[in-house]
Amino acid sequence: MSHTAYFFQQFINALSLGSIYALVTIGLAMVFSILRLINFAHGDLMMIGSYSILMLWNAGVPVWMAILAGIVLCGIAGVIMERVCYRPLRGSAEMTTLLTSFAVVVLLENGVTLLFGPNTRPFRILNFTSPTFSIDSILISKIDVISVVLTLIILLLTTLFIKKTTIGISMRAVADDLTASHLVGIRLNRVIVSAFFIGSLFAGVAGLLWSARAGKLYPLMGFIPVVKAFVAAVIGGFGSIPGAVVGGYVLGFAEVFLVALLPPELQGYRDAFVFILLIFILLVRPQGILGAKTMQRRI
Amino acid sequence: MNADFLLKIDALSVSFGGVKALENYKLSLPPSRILGIIGPNGAGKTTLFNVLTGFIRPDSGHIHFNGQEITRWEPYQIARLGISRSFQNICLFGKLSVLDNVIVSCQIHERTSFLSALSKTRAYKKNEKALREKAWKLLCVFGLEKHADRRAMTLAYGDQRRLEIARALATAPKLLIIDEPAAGMNPNETQDLLDLILKLKEKFNLTIVLIEHNMNLVMQLCEYIQVLNYGRLAAEGLPLEIQQNQEVIDAYLGDTNNAGSN
Secondary structure, three states: OOHHHHHHHHHHHHHHHHHHHHHHHHHHHHHHHHHOOOOOOHHHHHHHHHHHHHHHHHOOOOHHHHHHHHHHHHHHHHHHHHHHHHHHHOOOOHHHHHHHHHHHHHHHHHHHHHHHOOOOEEOOOOOOOOEEEEEOOEEEEHHHHHHHHHHHHHHHHHHHHHHHOHHHHHHHHHHHOHHHHHHOOOOHHHHHHHHHHHHHHHHHHHHHHHHHHHOEEOOOOOHHHHHHHHHHHHHHOOOOHHHHHHHHHHHHHHHHHHHHHOOHHHHHHHHHHHHHHHHHHHHHOOOOOOOOOOOOOOO | OOOOOOEEEEEEEEEEOOEEEEEEEEEEEOOOOEEEEEOOOOOOHHHHHHHHOOOOOOOEEEEEEOOEEOOOOOHHHHHHHOEEEEOOOOOOOOOOEHHHHHHHHHHHHOOOOHHHHHHOOHHHHHHHHHHHHHHHHHHHHOOOHHHOOOEHHHOOHHHHHHHHHHHHHHOOOOEEEEEOOOOOOOHHHHHHHHHHHHHHHHHHOOEEEEEOOOHHHHHHHOOEEEEEEOOEEEEEEOHHHHHHOHHHHHHHHOOHHHHHHO
């Protein structure tokens, strides 16, 4: 394979991986911008989505129906999570809700382990990873195309939603100034539930893509992506939705090209390099690429 | 509860730690009036506004608005019932566009559900369009339409103040509460503000409560005045009565010849 072809191959990998990171990070950022809650259980929503899809499919539901239903279930799971775990703690310290999110992680991961067992299961419902076409020795698999196209569509729709609809404007308003949003009578619960629902739908899509890419799923599968999304959110600027997208893609590219450029004996340390990047950004530009300088206390 | 009053407050007390910010405050305000509240800094004026709009819970007392007791309601519920306010230190959505600031306030009486927003039903779209037009008209009343797409925080100070009032009106309030609207304005701007407030009162059929240090403005605008001092009602009455009340002059107004100069 020529150097150029190799570069393009990696470029496509990075684009595909970055898209999934962007999807996960948007959900994390949406909730954070409104509640100042870093919901580490967001990754487990991906897991719930993937399990739902697989279980429905195993039960004989047609594949596209299973995917759609799984993603919607994921959205509902997010809304329930807010109602049961986070709403009772509204107004408490950020540290409290952060720790609660870890409790939710433990609860969900162990719950699913109890229900379905700790084993890794194959996830090959659409044969997503098979190469569909190749250009000049560059292999492009279905999952790459689907990841990138789906993410771009979702980004476009999200932008329109946030910019144009009243709920979108309310979300930005609450994120901007909580006091003022009380003042003009915005129903906070509706905005928060919307953010959880939309973010969880995206987590469902990301879960599908993540499991399809890996060809497998397991109860702890949400951990790595949510930590990566956390890094991506820090890179982009925590709480900023455009920042989430930028951060997701920057992280995708950084990861893929690190592996491509590192000598083989260091490639196994890919995640270590990602976290070194995180520490570096936190030291040099803690507000991220697109983040605001200050971060006031919330709710 | 007397239905002749839009706002009725009885025996309202608020304290912060040992400090009594408001003590046994009372008010009976008929509709379509302009009430001025004056008093030195720290007299409890802004505390009163915060209690009225639900940002602070009172220790005791009752607030009735439009025949309903609202004493311990949440701010958003009070806003929905028809009390709207502007802040002493401007409280806009700085990162949102000028138009979005008004749209977000216009929508509080709409009953659109989240699902209809996602599915973009025809009724929903029509509704969104109506909201946008309503917000635009309101901007025109304030002469802010040329700045509609700018971020609110980039506006000049006077424009931000006017936007704040526009946004307060977008919730279609019965009672408008204005905290120091003339702060930082020169005499010309103050005169414009006076005309604007009178125009708005007529146009939107408002009852207005105003905190202001500019005595000129207060005396010209208000039909009734309350004087607060150390959280207590020191005096109340018609503007002329207040101007001649020796206690008020000593405590607050000082030399009446200079009263309008600040």
